[in-house]
Amino acid sequence: MNEKVVSGTRNVAIVGPYLGGKTTLLESLLFVSGTISRKGRTVDRNTVADSSQEARDRQMSIEVCTASTDYSDVRFTFVDCPGSVEFAQETYNALIGVDAAIVVCEPHTNRVLTLAPLFKFLDDWEIPHLVFINKMDRANNNFMDVLNALKTVSSRPIVPHQYPIGQGEQLTGFIDLVSEQAYHYHPGAPADPVPMPEDLKEQEQAARTEMLEALADFDDHLLEELLEEINPPQEEIIQDLKMELGADLIVPVFMGVAEQDYGVRPLLEALLREAPDPATTAERRGIVLHADAPLAQVIKTYYTPQGGKLSLVRVWQGTLTDGIVLNGVRVGGLYRLMGQQQQSVTQAQAGEIVALGRLEAIKTGDTLTADAQLATELPKAEQTSPVYAMAIAPEKRNDEVKLSSAIAKLLEEDPSLAWEQHGDTHEVILWGQGDIHLQVALDRLRRKYNLPMTTHLPRVPYKETIRKTAPSVHGRYKHQSGGHGQFGDVYLEIKPLPRGEGFNFNQTIVGGVVPKQYIPGVEMGVREYLTHGPLGFPVVDVAVTLTNGSYHSVDSSEQAFKQAARIAMQEGMQKCEPTLLEPITSVQVCAPSEFTSKVLQLLSGRRGQILGYEAKSDWAGWDCVSAYLPQAEMHDFIVELRSLTMGVGFFNWQHDHLQEVPGKLAEKVLATNG
Numbered sequence: 001m002n003e004k005v006v007s008g009t010r011n012v013a014i015v016g017p018y019l020g021g022k023t024t025l026l027e028s029l030l031f032v033s034g035t036i037s038r039k040g041r042t043v044d045r046n047t048v049a050d051s052s053q054e055a056r057d058r059q060m061s062i063e064v065c066t067a068s069t070d071y072s073d074v075r076f077t078f079v080d081c082p083g084s085v086e087f088a089q090e091t092y093n094a095l096i097g098v099d100a101a102i103v104v105c106e107p108h109t110n111r112v113l114t115l116a117p118l119f120k121f122l123d124d125w126e127i128p129h130l131v132f133i134n135k136m137d138r139a140n141n142n143f144m145d146v147l148n149a150l151k152t153v154s155s156r157p158i159v160p161h162q163y164p165i166g167q168g169e170q171l172t173g174f175i176d177l178v179s180e181q182a183y184h185y186h187p188g189a190p191a192d193p194v195p196m197p198e199d200l201k202e203q204e205q206a207a208r209t210e211m212l213e214a215l216a217d218f219d220d221h222l223l224e225e226l227l228e229e230i231n232p233p234q235e236e237i238i239q240d241l242k243m244e245l246g247a248d249l250i251v252p253v254f255m256g257v258a259e260q261d262y263g264v265r266p267l268l269e270a271l272l273r274e275a276p277d278p279a280t281t282a283e284r285r286g287i288v289l290h291a292d293a294p295l296a297q298v299i300k301t302y303y304t305p306q307g308g309k310l311s312l313v314r315v316w317q318g319t320l321t322d323g324i325v326l327n328g329v330r331v332g333g334l335y336r337l338m339g340q341q342q343q344s345v346t347q348a349q350a351g352e353i354v355a356l357g358r359l360e361a362i363k364t365g366d367t368l369t370a371d372a373q374l375a376t377e378l379p380k381a382e383q384t385s386p387v388y389a390m391a392i393a394p395e396k397r398n399d400e401v402k403l404s405s406a407i408a409k410l411l412e413e414d415p416s417l418a419w420e421q422h423g424d425t426h427e428v429i430l431w432g433q434g435d436i437h438l439q440v441a442l443d444r445l446r447r448k449y450n451l452p453m454t455t456h457l458p459r460v461p462y463k464e465t466i467r468k469t470a471p472s473v474h475g476r477y478k479h480q481s482g483g484h485g486q487f488g489d490v491y492l493e494i495k496p497l498p499r500g501e502g503f504n505f506n507q508t509i510v511g512g513v514v515p516k517q518y519i520p521g522v523e524m525g526v527r528e529y530l531t532h533g534p535l536g537f538p539v540v541d542v543a544v545t546l547t548n549g550s551y552h553s554v555d556s557s558e559q560a561f562k563q564a565a566r567i568a569m570q571e572g573m574q575k576c577e578p579t580l581l582e583p584i585t586s587v588q589v590c591a592p593s594e595f596t597s598k599v600l601q602l603l604s605g606r607r608g609q610i611l612g613y614e615a616k617s618d619w620a621g622w623d624c625v626s627a628y629l630p631q632a633e634m635h636d637f638i639v640e641l642r643s644l645t646m647g648v649g650f651f652n653w654q655h656d657h658l659q660e661v662p663g664k665l666a667e668k669v670l671a672t673n674g
């Protein structure tokens with residue numbers, strides 16, 4: 001298919017907190033630029049993005065979706081990203097491949113904290129971004145107050161680019177602070193220029209001065225003009241906005257009502273004028289352009305409902321063509337995506353975002369080259385660690401064999417999932433970022449792979465140990481049933497070991513009372529018994545010594561000694577005061593410092609042992625609390641942590657040690673697990 005020739009490309013991510021209106025904004029951007037003639041609505045489940053059944057069912061974005069539109073001879077590829085924290089990894093992986101990001105937020109000062117992790121990521125990765133304050137028809141906070149609140153979560157200066165005329169339901173238009181031109185919004189049509197409202201002149205001047213002063217911090221010429229009270233020419237201001245946004249020095253702020261297309265054309269115009277082009281982005285990322293050498297990076301992997309694999313890539317340099325071999329794999333199809341629709345293209349140039357077909361064994365984040373010599377890995381977004389688990393099993397037993405390959409594909413599509421088959425509980429555990437995240441994964445297993453699953457809370461992998469020594473326990477196995485019989489006879493010492501020492505087996509046999517060839521049988525019998533101790537759990541931190549025994553020259557065998565050892569263990573362990581052990585994780589919980597006392601309470605309320613807390617070194621205004629937390633208390637810890645911290649708190653964890661379960665609680669655990 002012949003494609004329209006355009007003079008430039010911009011790849012722009014649409015990011016921001018949950019339900020801020022990102023998908024609606026994309027719909028509006030496609031509409032005002034003429035790519036779609038009728039807008040869909042998320043409630044009607046007919047938008048270009050959020051086109052998967054899993055997204056439509058929930059009326060929320062669950063993965064990145066791209067759509068392109070040509071505007072004034074430039075091809076914009078927008079990447080609509082999910083807002084829910086449970087799908088943040090999707091957003092981070094995609095942000096690596098764009099030239100700029102529009103941060104969509106709501107005009108509420110008390111919600112800006114939800115932007116903190118996103119701003120942090122954008123700042124750390126130096127991704128040029130601007131803010132679009134959406135839902136201005138619902139604003140109940142003053143515009144400048146929202147701006148000031150935004151300043152508290154951004155390390156870059158927040159710079160007004162527009163000023164609203166009216167507020168909330170009274171919103172009628174905006175003033176462009178560069179041209180000082182006022183506009184009147186019209187539903188479904190471009191805004192009309194109108195005279196500047198007299199009563200807003202003062203506020204407009206104040207906002208404009210704020211913008212110019214912020215720009216002048218990076219431009220001495222502009223600073224001089226301001227000091228000499230010279231009104232700088234518009235071209236100079238636009239040039240500064242372009243340079244300073246492109247270098248991620250400032251964050252310009254726009255506004256509107258995406259649902260009514262208010263403010264969307266000016267946003268598109270600003271992106272056209274001021275957003276950095278792909279070559280500038282590549283240069284800033286330190287990618288030295290060799291025009292002929294293809295270099296791309298995967299920012300998302302999809303498995304289509306038909307089962308085909310698509311790798312969404314940012315082409316950093318060179319040209320990709322269908323059939324090209326990248327990282328040793330032949331590309332089977334080149335597509336531009338419009339939500340779930342694929343449009344075949346013959347080639348993709350440096351700076352484009354396209355989907356490549358059938359790149360088996362290639363993962364999200366991978367750097368793709370045609371020439372192995374050039375294969376230096378481009379940096380990729382850090383992997384978020386899984387914090388929420390569910391045990392899963394196929395509804396139909398025969399499906400067990402299909403499960404691992406289906407899960408492998410799920411993980412390719414969504415690298416923030418993880419899975420394990422637990423060694424002790426034998427459960428298949430699916431790990432992710434929260435309940436919705438895992439429910440989406442289960443829906444995909446059912447729909448795409450015809451694998452309906454049952455779920456339950458993962459069992460806590462309790463273990464047990466002993467408190468006392470049994471110095472000499474006797475086990476005798478004697479069996480006579482025709483032919484030759486079975487005879488094994490042992491004395492064992494069972495002793496507790498310090499925590500974390502595991503298990504060891506010794507023998508102090510003298511005079512061959514238990515012949516050497518039978519001793520491995522004894523150890524086997526002991527080990528087998530210890531997989532399931534008197535309380536029903538695997539036994540740890542125990543030493544068993546074979547001290548004595550006897551044998552029969554005809555009837556003894558390794559098997560008989562194994563049985564004898566089991567008998568001794570069964571009897572002896574009861575005398576050793578078995579006790580229940582629970583896994584304790586070491587957690588690091590991070591949240592804005594205003595929530596630290598709540599985090600401490602949350603941990604203590606869940607039997608956590610606080611080890612201390614300190615300011616998070618790489619994040620001003622955030623604290624990290626270190627603690628030991630019983631794994632039994634971790635299941636919905638993230639849910640409560642998020643609800644206490646406006647959704648921004650997170651934690652990392654790892655198994656640390658085993659610890660005795662306190663008496664009363666142990667009784668409860670044994671009553672429910674026994």
Ligand SMILES: Nc1nc2c(ncn2[C@@H]2O[C@H](COP(=O)(O)OP(=O)(O)OP(=O)(O)O)[C@@H](O)[C@H]2O)c(=O)[nH]1
Pocket residue numbers: 016017018019020021022023024025041042043059060061062081082083084134135136137138256257258259260
């Ligand atoms: N009043 C008002 N509502 C809006 C506006 N823009 C979007 N909405 C509504 O806000 C809700 C969320 O919009 P979406 O576009 O799905 O939000 P989103 O940011 O894409 O959602 P996620 O990607 O799931 O985080 C929908 O009900 C929209 O109709 C707006 O400008 N004004």
